[in-house]
Amino acid sequence: MDKTVGDVMHRGVTTCPPDALLSDVAHWMHKDDISAIPVTDAEGFLVGIVTRTDLVTLRVHELWREMRAEHAMTRAVVTIPPDQPLYAAIGLMNEHRIHRIVVVEPCPSGHLRPIGVVSQSDIVREMAGEY
Secondary structure, three states: OOOEHHHHOEEOOOOEOOOOEHHHHHHHHHHHOOOEEEEEOOOOOEEEEEEHHHHHHHOOOOOHHHOEHHHHOEOOOOEEOOOOEHHHHHHHHHHHOOOEEEEEEEOOOOOEEEEEEEEHHHHHHHHOOOO
């Protein structure tokens, strides 16, 4: 039986608000050794994601220190619920050419609450029998 996304994902997730300064986002990524931070609104619902690539791309702008997560974030976040088979996450990563997917819990309101992240590293770890 194939494992689910929930079996291999990193539980818990570092998030930031849309008005977080990019320097703070970079600090949190560095401190937690992560390559992306989901952006959530005041109620904890997913509104975007900022990746290391986004930060590096914006670093060339003289005003990057004044920029906020909302200026850097991708709004169309690829997501998956934890009960989906791992092969579904792999398919999404390949289709969208991304390295990680935000694992979400759908709420009755239709909004999505991030509960974890599944990355290519998690999948390789699972393949190596480390789970």
